[in-house]
Amino acid sequence: xQSLMDQFFNLEIMAKALPLMLSGLWMTAKxxxxxxxxxxxxxxxxxxxxxxxxxxxxxxxxxxxxxxxxLPPLVLLIFIYSGLPFxxxxxxxxxAVALAFLLNNxxxxxxxxxxxxxxxxxxxxxxxxxxxxxxxxxxxxxxxPQAVRNVLPDLLSNTVExxxxxxxxxxxxxxxLLYTANMARSIxxxxxxxxxxxxxxxxILWPVVRLVSRFQRRLAA
Amino acid sequence: xxxxxxTFFDPxxxxxxxxxxxxxxxxxxxxxxxVVVAGVTAGLALACLRTYRxxxxxxxxxxxxxxxxxLPPLVLILLLYFxxxxxxVRLSGPVVLFVVLSLTLAAFAEEIFWAxxxxxxxxxxxxxxxxxxGFGxxxxxxxxPQAVRLAIPPLxxxxxxxxxxxxxxxxxGVLEILSAATTAQSFSGSATPLSLAAxxxxxxxxxxxxxxxMFERRREQSLGR
Numbered sequence: 490x491q492s493l494m495d496q497f498f499n500l501e502i503m504a505k506a507l508p509l510m511l512s513g514l515w516m517t518a519k520x521x522x523x524x525x526x527x528x529x530x531x532x533x534x535x536x537x538x539x540x541x542x543x544x545x546x547x548x549x550x551x552x553x554x555x556x557x558x559x560l561p562p563l564v565l566l567i568f569i570y571s572g573l574p575f576x577x578x579x580x581x582x583x584x585a586v587a588l589a590f591l592l593n594n595x596x597x598x599x600x601x602x603x604x605x606x607x608x609x610x611x612x613x614x615x616x617x618x619x620x621x622x623x624x625x626x627x628x629x630x631x632x633x634p635q636a637v638r639n640v641l642p643d644l645l646s647n648t649v650e651x652x653x654x655x656x657x658x659x660x661x662x663x664x665x666l667l668y669t670a671n672m673a674r675s676i677x678x679x680x681x682x683x684x685x686x687x688x689x690x691x692x693i694l695w696p697v698v699r700l701v702s703r704f705q706r707r708l709a710a
Numbered sequence: 711x712x713x714x715x716x717t718f719f720d721p722x723x724x725x726x727x728x729x730x731x732x733x734x735x736x737x738x739x740x741x742x743x744x745v746v747v748a749g750v751t752a753g754l755a756l757a758c759l760r761t762y763r764x765x766x767x768x769x770x771x772x773x774x775x776x777x778x779x780x781l782p783p784l785v786l787i788l789l790l791y792f793x794x795x796x797x798x799v800r801l802s803g804p805v806v807l808f809v810v811l812s813l814t815l816a817a818f819a820e821e822i823f824w825a826x827x828x829x830x831x832x833x834x835x836x837x838x839x840x841x842x843x844g845f846g847x848x849x850x851x852x853x854x855p856q857a858v859r860l861a862i863p864p865l866x867x868x869x870x871x872x873x874x875x876x877x878x879x880x881x882x883g884v885l886e887i888l889s890a891a892t893t894a895q896s897f898s899g900s901a902t903p904l905s906l907a908a909x910x911x912x913x914x915x916x917x918x919x920x921x922x923x924m925f926e927r928r929r930e931q932s933l934g935r
Contacts, residue, residue, distance in 0.1 A: 556916075559912050568905075575900070610895055671788055705825065
């Protein structure tokens with residue numbers, strides 16, 4: 490029991506690792522900001538192409554979402570980080586993560602948006618158009634606000650997944666939360682920094698997970 | 711263009727490392743299948759247990775589901791793989807991968823099945839019990855089939871997302887597709903093995919993606935959209 494506490498809940502080691510891990514947490518925050526904004530934007534573009542009546546827009550967007558839903562994000566990340574230099578393109582770890590997750594998250598966010606846009610009835614389009622709004626105005630001021638509201642829980646739960654995914658950046662040596670925790674573990678030969686990292690993720694994400702559950706229950710009721 | 715093809719699709723390198731990637735695929739399939747069976751079974755069992763509304767069990771199940779939905783699997787993988795040997799428990803890479811992914815899937819599956827159970831009206835339970843089925847009988851013959859049907863589309867999506875994570879095994883030395891490819895990449899000095907890995911994943915997972923889409927479209931139609 491004592492050895493278990495020493496190995497996993499060693500407060501002394503946690504305190505020592507904390508400053509390093511806080512800098513990792515800051516990097517995780519920056520990474521989250523980047524990939525959430527990129528994913529929300531990219532996903533919207535892909536979703537709009539997906540519901541478009543034009544075939545040459547619809548088809549590529551379907552291929553895009555299928556491919557990036559089938560590829561594990563880590564494979565994509567390694568492919569970009571270690572593969573692109575072979576093509577003469579040097580890329581920083583941060584840029585590699587941003588690019589890989591832009592592709593991966595856009596596909597997932599696009600599916601969520603798509604469901605939202607389809608949940609707004611056709612009559613709304615027709616009504617808005619007949620009052621003289623243009624196609625674009627109808628989309629931005631009538632359809633999208635309702636679409637986003639309808640799928641808010643799914644957008645939120647996908648964002649939880651996106652935040653969790655940023656931990657993969659540790660594999661390409663980007664010094665985010667998990668990377669710094671694992672570094673502290675290898676220096677101290679003690680797993681407590683990893684436990685601390687898990688606790689930090691929990692403190693940030695548990696309330697959001699709860700919120701998503703409550704949202705979904707209210708929608709079901 | 712020629713250069714590009716040579717870098718990413720060199721036929722000689724492909725032929726040389728195809729066997730490694732294929733054996734990596736077998737490892738991914740085995741671990742993935744085991745995770746799906748264990749995770750879905752455990753999730754369903756927990757959701758069924760929750761219908762009995764035993765306060766202490768409910769608290770435990772809700773905490774379990776919340777924690778494993780909130781934690782990044784890679785954190786748990788590193789924690790078990792590097793932490794447990796310190797207290798004398800040494801688990802191999804594949805076992806750690808299986809345990810972590812199964813627990814993660816169980817947490818999500820529990821929530822999905824529970825959402826299915828919650829959507830069943832109270833009257834159905836009362837009707838089932840009043841016809842003499844008993845609580846257990848109503849659960850198995852009335853509630854379960856409906857809950858499972860509701861759960862399938864989101865469950866397929868989640869199974870897809872979690873079986874894909876077998877790629878995380880490469881971080882702890884599981885010889886699956888990605889680790890076979892990165893090893894081959896550093897030996898061959900070519901990016902071709904990475905393309906090979908991407909193709910291997912597409913072969914494995916595109917059918918699942920199509921299945922997931924089919925279920926979703928069917929549900930959208932049945933909702934009259």
